[in-house]
Amino acid sequence: MSGEEESGGVVSSAKLAPDLSVKRPREEEENGGGGGSVCVEMEDNNKEELACFSSLIPGWFSEISPMWPGEAHSLKVEKILFQGKSNYQNIVVFQSSTYGKVLVLDGVIQVTERDECAYQEMIAHLPLCSIPNPKKVLVIGGGDGGVLREVSRHSSVIQIDICEIDGMVIDVSKQYFPDLAVGYLDPRVTLHVGDGVAFLRAVPEGTYDAIIVDSSDPIGPAQELFEKPFFESVSKALRPGGVVCTQAESIWLHMHIIEDIVANCREIFKGSVNYAWTTVPTYPSGVIGFMLCSTEGPPVDFKHPVNPIDENGSHTDVKAPLKFYNAEIHSAAFCLPSFAKKVIEARQMNCNAW
């Protein structure tokens, strides 16, 4: 993995499956199903020489985090395909026995081949189907390419910028997740490897119709993407009536984080501020949410999509059809259980039309 790619340079074209200069797992780790834990050997000389990949179930990956104490989802590991440490995080790819290939960043599942459709399709189409003719789209994070794949289904789009901080994520995805990294093949895509916060600050005011923030959790490299100055930059980079969709955690687990995000967004976004959510089985609690906001300008009614996807409009022919998203599930995503509604929908988010 070259240091240049991780330090903020611009790589404008991308090809699938480059040779990765990262080390391969040891033979005994590739089996995955033995009696001991599957461990990841670090590349630097930190005090912790081995970060246990699964400290709980031998031969399984267990997702344990202070973000969801007292519970763990585990997947049976067939084979470890990749492990490395970038400048930002630990990266593991394994072949699971029933969820396809799995991408893990700092011990947290980001993508499984079996259920990634739910997350990628919803985070992309909830904002893009809510405004007519989106043209310029920015993706922050999302280095695996899955969101790009979805954005590029929209034929009105002429420019797709992506700013991912961790070049190793991009290369790993191109090697192991071609169905996600296919998004990079679209000629409208320009890849910027660097810090999304700094990138946004440099964007001329009013540039984008839509910004999609596909971040990991607010512990680790994505922390700033949940803070107020970042949302202020997003707002400035959007045109009037432009929209943002950010990953916004789980109503079952992170109500206090969501409350903070909602409060920040209400201060900053003078159009509409909405919370939507979807099922993703391999995310903690089985759901993930999104903040959907618009800037002052032409009003945006996120709950009633105005811009259906033309499945023939894609610029590349290698994408599979939509698996998850449709107009009904778009609207349904904004309806919340009462316990969450009470906190989130104090004012703006009535589902009156139902």
Next chain:
Amino acid sequence: MSGEEESGGVVSSAKLAPDLSVKRPREEEENGGGGGSVCVEMEDNNKEELACFSSLIPGWFSEISPMWPGEAHSLKVEKILFQGKSNYQNIVVFQSSTYGKVLVLDGVIQVTERDECAYQEMIAHLPLCSIPNPKKVLVIGGGDGGVLREVSRHSSVIQIDICEIDGMVIDVSKQYFPDLAVGYLDPRVTLHVGDGVAFLRAVPEGTYDAIIVDSSDPIGPAQELFEKPFFESVSKALRPGGVVCTQAESIWLHMHIIEDIVANCREIFKGSVNYAWTTVPTYPSGVIGFMLCSTEGPPVDFKHPVNPIDENGSHTDVKAPLKFYNAEIHSAAFCLPSFAKKVIEARQMNCNAW
């Protein structure tokens, strides 16, 4: 646990927290967090003397089943509160560190205090809010009492019958889950301990306005509740335009089971046949579905509830307010991801109104 209660007798009144004649866990098992597996000692002399409660993670409960191969959800155990073997299944109650008390039947989580609201409220109110003035309601299974608690929110209801096969589940719930078993306090409730299939066969034709089938998975004592003869009995026991709601597994995991259920229901129920779903974090894949069908007669449009809940109408004052259900989430529950819609909604279940 008395054998009479399990063999099909009728117990018409119920009080909370009876003395249970079941044995308490051994001291060393109560700690739950030691170095070894937490095991359940069987009460009979089967070949397997110990059924491991968690064979994989010491101090944690792991839910492993051929129904969801290759994955496991685990909860940290603070203390085992109860373990027993009824005539039908192994029953465990433990205090988890972050999900409250947990009821486990044959190794599968049925209820956690933290997320039970989603399941109980949806399985009860999806059918009962879809018809005007339900009067007679039958619950099959649901021995924990949570569905009764929800049914009894409906002031129009004059008769609530419940037929649960396993008396030990009822008594365990009364002892450890008073917020569920509170449902038994309603004077409209009549408890029948026995086989739901046999019970239904003996019900005079056209008796009930609504039948709710709160079953465990189709492996074990609930198997018959997923088969065609059972649905035929349900249909006969309902009045014209009466409704049934049955637990119907996960679209992420059990599409083939769901397909069979849908096919059976389409043959048998001449009104409408619909699939709805909801989030329940501690159920496999984080979601659970419901089949909602009506018999020939006054048409039922499940997607547009006609019978809101009068939260002041309850006959008992000890129930907490609704946490999950509302009219918007009722309608949203019928909108499915495209991959599931394709299979399930071939004909009847368009979300046209959205």
